[in-house]
Amino acid sequence: xxxxxVTYKGGIYRHDEIVDLIEDVGGYIIQKHFVAQEVVLQALxxxxxxxxxxxxGKPLMGDIIPASLVGTEIAVVxxxxxxxxxxxxxxxxxEYIRRNGAKTNMVGLARGFxxxxxxxxxxxxxxxxxxxxxxxxxxxxxxxxxxKLPVLRRGIDVPIVVCGGPSKEALQKIIDPPVSGYVGNVxxxxxxxxxxxxIEKLEEIVAEITRVLDIRREEIAKDxxxxxxxxxxxxxxxxxxxxxxxxSPTPITVQVAGLRIKLPYDMFAGSVRECEIENGITIGxxxxxxxxxxRDYILVRIKPFSDTNLVV
Amino acid sequence: xxxxxxxxxxxxxPLGGEYYQRIVSTVLQDHDLVRVVAxxxxxxxxxxxIFVATGTTRKLPGLVSIRDFxxxxxxxxxxxxxxxxxAYLAPLLKILWDRFGQARVDQPxxxxxxxxLERDESEGLPDVVVSDPSEALYKDLIxxxxxxxxxxxxxxxxxxxxxxxxxxxSENTLDEEINPLLSEKFRLMGESL
Numbered sequence: 001x002x003x004x005x006v007t008y009k010g011g012i013y014r015h016d017e018i019v020d021l022i023e024d025v026g027g028y029i030i031q032k033h034f035v036a037q038e039v040v041l042q043a044l045x046x047x048x049x050x051x052x053x054x055x056x057g058k059p060l061m062g063d064i065i066p067a068s069l070v071g072t073e074i075a076v077v078x079x080x081x082x083x084x085x086x087x088x089x090x091x092x093x094x095e096y097i098r099r100n101g102a103k104t105n106m107v108g109l110a111r112g113f114x115x116x117x118x119x120x121x122x123x124x125x126x127x128x129x130x131x132x133x134x135x136x137x138x139x140x141x142x143x144x145x146x147x148k149l150p151v152l153r154r155g156i157d158v159p160i161v162v163c164g165g166p167s168k169e170a171l172q173k174i175i176d177p178p179v180s181g182y183v184g185n186v187x188x189x190x191x192x193x194x195x196x197x198x199i200e201k202l203e204e205i206v207a208e209i210t211r212v213l214d215i216r217r218e219e220i221a222k223d224x225x226x227x228x229x230x231x232x233x234x235x236x237x238x239x240x241x242x243x244x245x246x247x248s249p250t251p252i253t254v255q256v257a258g259l260r261i262k263l264p265y266d267m268f269a270g271s272v273r274e275c276e277i278e279n280g281i282t283i284g285x286x287x288x289x290x291x292x293x294x295r296d297y298i299l300v301r302i303k304p305f306s307d308t309n310l311v312v
Numbered sequence: 313x314x315x316x317x318x319x320x321x322x323x324x325x326p327l328g329g330e331y332y333q334r335i336v337s338t339v340l341q342d343h344d345l346v347r348v349v350a351x352x353x354x355x356x357x358x359x360x361x362i363f364v365a366t367g368t369t370r371k372l373p374g375l376v377s378i379r380d381f382x383x384x385x386x387x388x389x390x391x392x393x394x395x396x397x398x399a400y401l402a403p404l405l406k407i408l409w410d411r412f413g414q415a416r417v418d419q420p421x422x423x424x425x426x427x428x429l430e431r432d433e434s435e436g437l438p439d440v441v442v443s444d445p446s447e448a449l450y451k452d453l454i455x456x457x458x459x460x461x462x463x464x465x466x467x468x469x470x471x472x473x474x475x476x477x478x479x480x481x482s483e484n485t486l487d488e489e490i491n492p493l494l495s496e497k498f499r500l501m502g503e504s505l
Contacts, residue, residue, distance in 0.1 A: 084463040114464020114483050115361055139462065140331040141358040165331050187331055190338045190459070 001026060003044040003230070005070030005101055008053065010062025015039045018057055025049040028230035030071055030254050031103075042070045042101045044230050068210040070101030071230060071254045075131040077152075079118070079139070081108035089186060090137050092193045093163065096202040097135075097209065103253050105131065105294075109152075115141075118148040125155040126293040132256045133159045133180075133212060135205070140165030140187035146174040153179070159212045163187075163205060180215075181208040216256055223304040226286035227277055227312050229254045232300065235283070236261060239275045240268065258287070261298040265291040269298055277312045286310055318351035318501050324359065332356055336460050343456045348372070348449055351501045354460070355493075363461040364490075365479045366497040366505075369453070372446040372475070376400060379438035391434045393425040400442050407440060453477055476505065 008018060012034060018041065022029060027045035034040075045053060045064075054064045074097055078090035086108075094104040107128055111119040128134045134156060138145050145164050153160060159180035164171050165187025172182055183205050193202060233252045236259070237243055243251045246262050253260040261272060269291070273284030283289065283300070286308050292299040305311055321336060323329030336354055340346050352367035378384065381397040382404075395401055401423070408417045408425065412433070418426045427434075450472040457470070457479035465481035469490065472478075476498070480490055498505045 080463055082463055083459055113462070114466075115358060116483050117464055117466075140328040141325055141462075142328070143325065143358040144361075144462075165328060167327070187328075188335065188462075189331065190335050190342070 002047045003027065003228075004047045004050065005067050006043055006045055006050065006064050007067040007070065007101055008039075008041040008043060008057060008062055008064045010039060010057050010060050012037055012039050014060050015041075015062075018053065018060065018062060021053060021056055025052070028228075028234060030101075030230060030233070031250055033249065042067060044071055067101030069097060069206070069213070071256065072101075072132045072213055073103045073105065073130075073253050073255045073260065074209065075107045075128045075134040075158075076104050077107045077109065077112070077128060077134050077136045079109055079112035079137065081106075082113075084113070084188065084190075085137065088192060089163075089189055093135065093137060093186070093202065093205060096193075097206060100206050102209075103250055107134075112152065115144040115147050118151055120152050120154060122155075123293055128156055129158055130260070130292055130294065130299055131158055132216065133161060133209060135161045135163060135209070138162060138164040138187065142166045142170055142174055145171070149175060159216060161205070161208055161212060180212045183208050213256065220257060220304070223306050224311060225257055225302045225304055226308045226310050227302055229257065229259055229302060232259055232277070232283065232287070232302065235275055235277055236272065240271055242268065258302055259300040260292060260294070261300065262295075263298060264296045265298045266296070272298055272300065279312075281310060281312050286312065315346045316349060316352060318353065320353050320500070322353070322355045324357055328356070328358070332460070339456050339460050343452055343459075345449075345453060345456055348453065351503065353497045353501050355497055356462070358462075361462075361465065361483055362493075363465050363479075363481045364493060364497055365457050365460065365477075366494060366501065367477055368501070368503055369449070369475050369477065372449055374445075375441045376443040376445065377439050377441050378404065381442075384438050386431070386434050386437070388431060389428060391427045391429045391437065393427075395423045395425070398423065404442050407442060450477065454479060476503065478505070 019029060022043050022045055025046055027043055029041055029043045031042040050064060057064060076090055076094040078085045090106060094106055098104050107124060109124055110121060161181035162171055162175060162179050163183045163186040166184055168182045168184035171184050186201050233254050236252055242263060248262045251262050269289050273282060273289050275283045286303055288301045290299045321329050321333040323332060340349060348369050350368045350370045355364040381400050383394040385392040412427060416427055420426060454470050461481045464483055467486055468481040469486055470479045478494055480486060495505050
């Protein structure tokens with residue numbers, strides 16, 4: 001069964017029927033939120049059942065659209081949290097990616113600005129490495145990007161997509177060794193992105209991220225995960241009732257090959273490890289349950305089949 | 313920006329210069345400074361690195377004295393000030409407290425101040441300067457320059473006055489060679505420092 005990431009948007013009235021339907025056909029709801037009279041569901045659904053969900057959702061004013069980034073957690077790395085970089089361009093990019101289903105976290109570097117003085121500290125590095133992908137929002141000058149990027153990428157082992165003012169070709173030329181993705185002509189700007197060419201640029205960023213993540217997913221497919229992250233999310237939601245009390249929009253964030261559980265590590269790591277998936281196989285047997293560097297959250301990294309000889 | 317008499321962004325990286333042209337234009341509009349600035353020349357060289365903004369302002373509003381925003385009634389043993397614009401109330405009170413002491417400044421309602429002053433004490437009171445609008449405008453202007461300049465350029469020197477301003481910033485220490493550079497940029501605008 002191939003699960004496809006989608007977004008369902010529809011009226012609140014009878015939306016629980018859609019929720020039940022997605023679960024009945026074997027899909028997973030990653031995120032559910034209400035916007036006025038509308039409900040937005042980010043979900044992974046079986047490819048063959050998309051038309052069925054669309055048909056049932058139609059009388060409820062609902063529509064189902066592909067959302068390539070559902071089930072991913074992306075770090076938007078901005079050089080600082082000063083007015084120079086926020087809200088434009090960093091928030092514009094983060095918000096647009098979110099619309100495509102990703103869970104984005106803004107990582108504002110303490111000393112990311114400048115050419116010679118730019119730095120990345122160990123906490124920032126570790127937090128970025130907990131994501132599926134990092135987008136580096138860089139500035140307008142080739143010279144600065146060339147000089148500072150080697151410092152900023154040191155120790156980062158997740159795929160990096162670089163956004164910068166110079167053209168894509170110029171970025172490819174100056175960045176050595178290469179990063180996973182490049183989007184040119186998106187450097188520092190201080191106005192809201194609303195013109196059609198600017199929206200196209202945001203689309204280009206989404207396309208580049210999707211391309212990079214597809215490569216990651218293909219790599220994972222060669223040595224599949226012992227359990228699907230979305231399934232693990234369902235199991236944890238069912239077996240650890242305290243997760244219901246977490247007020248965060250995504251108490252459990254689904255990643256490409258893991259989860260972030262927003263419960264204190266010290267108190268809940270043991271219970272997470274002991275959660276049974278099926279036939280006595282616990283989460284501890286198929287995944288590493290580690291402390292996250294983001295607050296005191298729990299990070300779950302699912303082991304591949306080659307490590308566990310198990311697929312549940 | 314058509315409202316400016318002179319607007320040039322100079323940069324060895326042409327594309328970077330174009331982006332900065334847009335940033336300058338956006339920031340000046342956002343900070344409502346387009347009508348204040350007459351000429352601006354921005355020079356950025358990331359190789360040095362240095363950011364220089366030089367410019368001139370249009371004629372700024374003059375000093376605001378007590379008579380400009382209030383009605384004064386000076387009697388033999390009493391002065392009554394009826395304030396029309398509340399914006400100047402706080403700085404006015406501070407000046408009066410410093411000059412006459414809080415005990416002698418009575419404020420029966422928000423916009424009225426009564427002081428038991430003799431004629432000689434109240435002499436020149438209507439002309440006391442309460443606010444200098446150009447001070448706030450220049451501060452806004454320098455703040456805007458900080459927003460425009462690349463963030464890493466933390467070492468800076470700024471000047472304003474006599475309808476001219478400049479803002480120089482860099483990552484490195486600024487040496488005396490800055491002065492000829494500033495003079496050159498003012499000359500390009502047809503001005504002198």
